[in-house]
Amino acid sequence: xxxxxxNTMSRSVEQFKPISDETVKMYCCGPTVYNxxxxxxxxxxxxxxxxxxxxxxxxxxxxxxxxITDVGHLTGDGDxxxxxxxxxxxESGKSVWDIAxxxxxxxxxxxxxxxxxxxxxxxxxxxHVADMIALIQRLEKGGHTYVAGGNVYFSIDTFPxxxxxxxxxxxxxxxxxxxxxDDNKRNPKDFVLWFTNSKFGEQAMMWxxxxxxxxxxxxxxxxxxxxKYLGEHFDIHCGGIDAIPIHHTxxxxxxxxATGHTxxxxxxxxEFLLNDTGKMSKSSGEFLTLSVLTSKGYDxxxxxxxxxxxxxxxxxxxxWQAMDTARTARGNLFDxxxxxxxxxxxxxxxxxxxxRWCASFDEHVFNDLNTPRGLADLWGLxxxxxxxxxxxxxxxxRMDTILGLGFxxxxxxxxxxxxxxxPEALALVARRVEAKxxxxxxxxxxxxxxxxxxxxxxxxxxxxxxxxxxx
RNA sequence: GGUGCCGUACCCAAGCGGUAAGGGACAGGUCUGCAAAACCUCUAUGCAUCGGUUCGAUUCCGAUCGGCACCUCCA
Numbered sequence: 230x231x232x233x234x235x236n237t238m239s240r241s242v243e244q245f246k247p248i249s250d251e252t253v254k255m256y257c258c259g260p261t262v263y264n265x266x267x268x269x270x271x272x273x274x275x276x277x278x279x280x281x282x283x284x285x286x287x288x289x290x291x292x293x294x295x296x297i298t299d300v301g302h303l304t305g306d307g308d309x310x311x312x313x314x315x316x317x318x319x320e321s322g323k324s325v326w327d328i329a330x331x332x333x334x335x336x337x338x339x340x341x342x343x344x345x346x347x348x349x350x351x352x353x354x355x356x357h358v359a360d361m362i363a364l365i366q367r368l369e370k371g372g373h374t375y376v377a378g379g380n381v382y383f384s385i386d387t388f389p390x391x392x393x394x395x396x397x398x399x400x401x402x403x404x405x406x407x408x409x410x411d412d413n414k415r416n417p418k419d420f421v422l423w424f425t426n427s428k429f430g431e432q433a434m435m436w437x438x439x440x441x442x443x444x445x446x447x448x449x450x451x452x453x454x455x456x457k458y459l460g461e462h463f464d465i466h467c468g469g470i471d472a473i474p475i476h477h478t479x480x481x482x483x484x485x486x487a488t489g490h491t492x493x494x495x496x497x498x499x500e501f502l503l504n505d506t507g508k509m510s511k512s513s514g515e516f517l518t519l520s521v522l523t524s525k526g527y528d529x530x531x532x533x534x535x536x537x538x539x540x541x542x543x544x545x546x547x548x549w550q551a552m553d554t555a556r557t558a559r560g561n562l563f564d565x566x567x568x569x570x571x572x573x574x575x576x577x578x579x580x581x582x583x584x585r586w587c588a589s590f591d592e593h594v595f596n597d598l599n600t601p602r603g604l605a606d607l608w609g610l611x612x613x614x615x616x617x618x619x620x621x622x623x624x625x626x627r628m629d630t631i632l633g634l635g636f637x638x639x640x641x642x643x644x645x646x647x648x649x650x651x652p653e654a655l656a657l658v659a660r661r662v663e664a665k666x667x668x669x670x671x672x673x674x675x676x677x678x679x680x681x682x683x684x685x686x687x688x689x690x691x692x693x694x695x696x697x698x699x700x
Numbered sequence: 701g702g703u704g705c706c707g708u709a710c711c712c713a714a715g716c717g718g719u720a721a722g723g724g725a726c727a728g729g730u731c732u733g734c735a736a737a738a739c740c741u742c743u744a745u746g747c748a749u750c751g752g753u754u755c756g757a758u759u760c761c762g763a764u765c766g767g768c769a770c771c772u773c774c775a
Contacts, residue, residue, distance in 0.1 A: 240704090258775080260775085261773075261774080263773095266775085267775090269774095269775060270774085270775045271775085272775070273775040274775080276775090301773090313773065313774095395703070395770095395771080396702095396703065396704090397702080397703080397771090398702070398703090447773080468775065469774080469775025470704090470769080470770070470775075471769090471770060471771090471774060471775065472774090472775075473703090473704095473770075473771090474703075474770065474771050475771080475772085475773095476773095476774095498775090499775065500705085500769080500775090501768095501769065501770090501775070502775085503768075503769080509774095509775090534723095535712095538712075538713065538714095538722085538723070539712085539713065539714090540713085540714075542705090543705080543706080543713090543714095544705075544706075544768065544769065545712095545713090546712085546768095548711095548712085550711070550712080550724090551711085551712060551724090553724080554711075554712060554723070554724040554725080555712090555723085555724085557723085557724060557725090558722095558723050558724060561723090561724095561738090562723095564737090564738075565738095568738090593714090593721095599714075599715090601713060601714050601715095601721085601722070601723090602714055602715080602721065602722080604714095604721095604722065604723075605714075605721045605722035605723085606721090606722090607722090608721090608722060608723075609721085609722080665733085668733075670733055670734065673733085673734085674733095674734065674735085677734090677735075686736070687735085687736080688735085688736050688737065689732080689733095689734095689735080689736075689737095690736090690737075695736095695737095
């Protein structure tokens with residue numbers, strides 16, 4: 230079954246055809262590790278993970294590369310802002326290297342908790358400065374650069390196709406450009422490849438280069454590292470939608486100017502997660518991380534389920550109500566799966582009905598990653614009375630290859646419930662059990678009310694009375 | 701100013717030319733001493749408004765109204 234993907238370059242859904250029949254080469258823009266990732270950032274990694282899993286499910290091998298930006302991109306407007314890593318280091322009193330290491334670990338903790346498959350290659354910008362320098366030299370040789378004010382710039386006028394991805398109108402840009410503080414630029418859209426002249430003095434991270442001691446520009450690392458690990462022409466490059474007009478536009482310019490040919494075939498971009506006030510941001514507003522969610526009693530899979538419920542190219546509005554909905558639905562789903570696991574082993578092969586649900590699932594997800602529709606197929610499968618538990622389980626596992634909710638490693642819901650160790654509550658439960666045995670239901674109900682007031686819920690199940698803390 | 705997106709039931713959210721997926725919530729039911737949980741059933745003659753194209757439009761085109769994002773480190 231063919232996979233169709235929306236390519237930002239053509240602004241249309243295209244049938245995916247890899248360069249090589251076997252291995253799909255995919256590069257994803259990774260985190261800048263100067264702070265925790267917020268759940269909006271994490272949405273994009275889930276989208277990329279679904280993309281990767283879909284390719285794997287379709288039978289491709291995938292080489293997935295992701296960068297870790299541990300050279301601070303700058304904070305301010307234009308090329309003269311303060312280095313983010315520097316700022317973070319200064320504020321916390323740690324070295325920039327410590328900061329980078331700390332947040333890289335924190336990032337992967339969240340990444341793993343969300344069941345994202347690790348990239349095959351994770352590459353740090355600071356390990357590849359030599360590759361960046363080599364690429365800049367190549368551009369220099371091709372006449373695409375100029376030095377001004379101590380910095381090396383990329384001249385977009387040497388690359389006629391500049392701005393195609395973002396559909397920028399260059400004439401428009403030139404006349405309507407904002408006030409540009411950098412007088413060194415020949416064209417306001419030119420960008421820095423190598424800095425030796427920082428407005429903010431000595432940086433902690435500096436390297437020697439043919440142009441003097443300094444540090445790389447913001448975009449060059451992705452070009453240098455992706456080409457190093459995936460070659461000069463590869464299949465997929467993805468990231469957040471905000472990367473289109475500047476970051477990816479500049480990456481394309483410098484990469485294709487260097488090689489003289491097409492760099493990437495498919496450009497995929499994930500939409501933003503919004504909150505009440507608009508987009509989530511590290512620099513303003515509420516800073517929601519995965520650990521904030523888990524501290525409020527949500528499972529990382531609640532968040533993944535929530536994200537899977539919206540299409541990756543649509544803005545999705547975060548709310549606590551939406552998280553509650555996701556938690557309930559995911560809980561119901563896990564209960565069904567757990568019940569199936571308790572009663573049957575997954576079937577070796579699928580019958581017609583189960584196969585039909587799987588085919589429908591594949592069709593929907595292969596069509597530009599329509600996970601909301603895929604989830605509907607999963608529910609349809611689970612509610613289909615004509616299918617045996619063993620087949621349901623096998624089919625659900627198949628779907629989970631893409632959904633990544635972790636059905637195979639899941640245990641029953643009881644295990645997730647917090648264990649009550651309050652002696653007073655436990656004593657009350659014991660008294661209630663006695664009261665029930667004596668058919669004194671008035672007392673039993675009274676005790677239930679009392680426990681309720683204490684924040685506990687009592688459930689009588691076939692296996693006995695259970696007590697749990699209310700959320 | 702430029703680029704792009706959205707407005708579908710109480711809420712979230714698919715569908716994008718052939719007569720409205722799914723989840724949550726609500727309600728009813730089965731079960732239960734009662735509850736809870738679970739399971740079953742039900743919930744839009746309708747897809748912002750007004751025109752147009754079409755045998756047929758939620759889906760295409762135009763206008764209007766109302767939201768939003770990106771263009772600045774940002775997923």
